[in-house]
Structures are given as structure tokens and as C-alpha cells.
Amino acid sequence: MKKFTCRHLVFFCLRHAVLAGFLLATAYPLAWMVVTAFRTEGDAQARPLGLPQQWMMTNLAEVLRSGEFSSAYANSLMLCTASVAIAVVLAALAAFAFAQLRFRGSHVLFLLFLVGMMIPVHVTLIPLNRLLGVDGLGIKGGLVALAGPYIGFALPISILILRGAFAALPPDLLDASRVDGCSAWGVFRHVALPLSRPALATVVIFNFLTMWNEFAFALTLLGPGCETLPLALTRFKGEHDIQITQTSAALVLVVIPLIIVYVFAQKHIIRGLTAGAVKE
């Protein structure tokens, strides 16, 4: 590094000022939401920008007491846990075949899966409604209806990530286990899976986040009285539109757990989001 001159100092300050400006633009709406959640409605109307005269938990308590939110929480948790578990198992099996087994048509099948990652899911809204409705499987309206599409659309990205991980396993190790008499299933179960924990973690966390945030399928496939969290939030906003503090409290309840998960699992989330386009 050259000598620290006056120009460097100016550049340093300017740079941090610009960054701080963008930080403010990103974080201020979120901070405002949190602050608004902890004040009284009158306070929010009178001085929307200042800090609350008094910090209070009543808004949060009220949102939780209203019932719909707690049941939406439980719904989302159940649905996403089950769907992620199934999706990861299916994707791992398929990814292992794509990465380590040779068979006719593997390339075409893999491309078929990749297409699912590129097309907008909304193409399937109408046909899925027919498929899951009374003329089809007859499960539309309940949480179960969402599991199929959630798992189906989670598969492409999961297979892509896991295939990369399985393909990068040390070939010597795989050969050794084969010589020791492991079947394909044995290699998958006892070698590939245990050695691919980071990729599996990425797939689990990323898919959970995607399903947790999903809106369009929930909007079209769930019946009255059955809501996932994003749906409950928008309905809540519709019903309490003028009560900005209550809706902010609902927002806080939806967003804060996500931000906490994000801070701890940042690496996995970023990897999942970029896997779709980054070259292998």
C-alpha cells in the first residue's frame, strides 16, 4: 500500500458515506416497522417517525392472541418440515444416480429436471387447481394440497446442488467401498450421504426458506380457514389495514425469525440462491 495521503482519506470517507446511505435505505424501512410494532396507534398517527413515547408489547400479544397467526405458524412449520424432508430424500436419490451411476437417458432426464427451475411456477396454477380439485385428487383446500407442488418445484435446484456434491466425492473412496462389496445403495447410504452434509444443509435450509415464503400456490390451493404464514399476513393486513401498529407487529412476527435464521445460515442461503446460475 502506498502512503496514506489526504486523497485516500477523502476516498475512504466518501466510500463509507455512500455505503452508509444505501445501508440506511435498506434498513430504515425494517427498523421503522419494528419501532411501529411497539408503539400505540395514537402515537404512530401523531409522530410516525420518532421513537415511541413508550415501548409496549401489547400489539405483539394481541396479534398472537387473535389465533389465526398461531395456527398459521403451526401450519407453515408442519407443511414446510414435511415437504423439505421428502424433497431432500427424493432429490438425494436422484442426484446420486445422476452423479455416480451410468444409465441411458440420464442426460435427457437431467435436462427435464432443469427446465423446472427456469419456468415460472405460475404456468401451473390453473392445471394444478384442476389436478388437486374435486375432479382430480380431491385434496384441494387443505395443507396436503401444497406438499405436492412444493416438493415438485423444490426438486430441480436440490438435484442440481446435490449432484454437484456427489460428483465431487473422492473417486478412490467410492472405488474402495465398491471393492469392499457395497451395492449402489450401500455407497449412497454409507459414503455419499455422510460426506455431503454441507450440501444437504444448503438444500434443507434453502428449500425451507422458499416454501416458508411461498405465496401463489397457498393463495390458490388453500381453502377458507387454512392459511400459511404469508397468506395469514396479507389477510391480516386486509382486515387491520388502518391499524398500522398491529400489522407491523404481525410483520415483525413473520420477519424477525427469518432474519435470525438468515444471520446464522447466511452461507447456505446465498449458495442456494445462486446455485441456479453459477457454473459448476
Added chain:
Amino acid sequence: MNSHRLTPYLFILPALAVYGLFVAFPILDSFRMSLLHWESPLLPPEFCGLDNFRLLASDHVFWRALGHNLLLLVGSLLVQLPLAILLAFLLYYPTVGRTLFRTAFFAPMVMPTAAVAVLWQYVYEPGNGLLTSLLRMTIDPDFSHAWLADPKTAPLWIFVTICWQYTGFHTVLMMAGLSSIPTECFEAARIDGANEWQVCWHVALPALRPTIAVSATLSIVGSLKYFDLVYLMAGGLPEASREVLATYIYRLAFDQNQGRYGYGSAVAVLLFLVALAIVVPLQARRLLNRSGEERAAGSSRGRAA
């Protein structure tokens, strides 16, 4: 692997079955349904050939919706990407609290889009929303503007929200791209007498090209997938001003029990074809590379991402 010939298919079968039933079959089914005329959800559909598509050609709401998608695409490329590159460059130099910046910039990306929409509806609230209040405090105490109700400017404010959500994501991509460029490149240019501006413009930017391509691809593919945000934020606008393709499909089929499944499917088919037409050229080279690589290297390839 010297196992039974059927083994690989047994590994693939469960995933393929679920994928086929819930992804591939519905896509194909939307092609079939696009040829049907649905008087009402209660009556049986009738075959009507390509009538739905003929109707689409003269449907100005459809063309406006497609136009909105394309505007979002161009806007994202012209605004989000340059901003992201700028921020990544700024963060590349030794920065106080770089992790904080990166974490905060990316944070909106993990929020449900529905939550982003609800939050920004309050930012744009005409009475005491964040933006109105800020302008009242700084410029005019009586300021009032219905941000999301004016069909001329509302799309712009929605686009601002979209940038708020996605710019940080592209910034993180660019940061990763920059950090993978060997520092020797920059050092060499500096020794040759280039100033920092020249280093950024003539050395770093060209070296960043692959990352920019990735960012652009994601942006382009993503611009056809807008639904939640537009559906929730543009709801108050007149029909022709508020739709993108995905929301139009939804409104045709489900809004107030319209039940225009056939016509909605025709829009869906076009959305699918547009997506394919955009994605295939973008990804063709990568897919070709992949198959070439596969033949050459067998199963010993690099790690994903």
C-alpha cells in the same frame, strides 16, 4: 458401478414420479386447457381450437401485462446491476463493517415477498406512511400523495420496492465474483501507473464479466416470475395498469370466481413459451458445455457453486 441395470432408474423413479405429476403434467395440461372454452366453472368445457389465442392477440390487458414484464426486465438490468457493481466495488476496498453491510444489503431477499409488499404498502401509505412522513418533515408539512393509486407512477414505486429487495442479492453475487479475481491483476495495473478509477473500469469490470452474466441471467429469468409483489401492491390500479403475466393468469382463473380456465391457460402457455424462448438461448451454451464436460470427465467433476 457394477449393479443391476435397473438400479439407476430405481434411484430416479420417486423424484421423477413427483416431478412428473406436479410439474411436468400440469405444464402439458395447460397446453390442452388452452384449447378449451370455459363458459363458467360449473359448465363442461368445449373444444374451441386456437380461439383463445386469437382473442389474446387483441387483448390489450395481455399486451400491457407482457409489456410490464419486459419493463421490469430492462429496469432490473439497468438499475439493479450497475448499483450492485458499484456497491461491490466500494466494499472491495478495506471497509469498516463489511460483513454488516453485506448482511444488511442481502436481508430483504430472505423476507417473504408478501411481507415486503405489506411493509412497502405502509411506506407508501398516503396518510402517515414512512415516505409521506419523511417528505412532510423535510419539504412540505402538508404533503400528501397516493403513491400506489396513480396508474402513471405506481409501477415506478413498485419497481423501487423490487430494487430494494433484489439489489443486495446482486451485490453479494458481485462481491463473490470480485473476490475470485486474483489480486495480482490489480497490483500489476497499479504498478503500471493506473489510477484506482482505471483499475476498476479497465481491469476489474472486464474480469467481472462472467459474474455479470450470471446476475443478468437470474434477473431475466426472475423478471417473468413476479407475482406476489405486483398482485399485492398494484391491486388498487385499473385493470390494464396493474397486471404482469402471472397476475393476469391468476385474475382470469381465480379472481371473484371468474373461472376463465381456458383463456387463463392460453396466457400461461404464452408465459411458458416466453420463458423458454428467453432461457434456452441464455443457457444453451452452458448446457452444451455441460454435456461435453460430462463425456470428457465422466463422474469426476467440480463441486457445485
